[in-house]
Amino acid sequence: DAKTTQPPSMDCAEGRAANLPCNHSTISGNEYVYWYRQIHSQGPQYIIHGLKNNETNEMASLIITEDRKSSTLILPHATLRDTAVYYCIVFYKSNDYKLSFGAGTTVTVRA
């Protein structure tokens, strides 16, 4: 699986959009970008995933650059409950579906 690089931490004001970058410059054509988050020792929570096109669901939007070497997760209106560690994972859908978690980005939403 391709490696990802994320900033270790970032702050965000409540009610503002949070833009979380992820670099995956070695991604190959059949690898997906997945985002999970973990709120203080709870089980990780699936957020969104994409291959080439931008994706949006009720939780977030995922913007993938045209060359697919980087992506941005957007939380449109951050709340205090969005404070968590966010993991960007590049994932190849094969028989081996294990997720390789890195250190992630610790996002703190401040009132």
Added chain:
Amino acid sequence: DSGVTQTPKHLITATGQRVTLRCSPRSGDLSVYWYQQSLDQGLQFLIQYYNGEERAKGNILERFSAQQFPDLHSELNLSSLELGDSALYFCASSSWGYEQYFGPGTRLTVT
């Protein structure tokens, strides 16, 4: 609530002992994954089962074993426990969508 259940929530035991962690996947999910999260190692994939058969293995110690039963629930057995085995153990399940849904975890403390 992800729909994945894990028992027990907390487990305290002594070195050298054996414990069993239990996981019930979401209804309809055939795949079960086990992950270990310790302070110094982060989230690490241990093992995956699909419909009762072992599908993928990560850095799982020989002292650890798992199985998935016909009703699809899974158990992770940890034996000859050491202090370093103290960690959060998460189970996740998935279906063909490939998104993994994590349970709340079992916190194991070895004294």
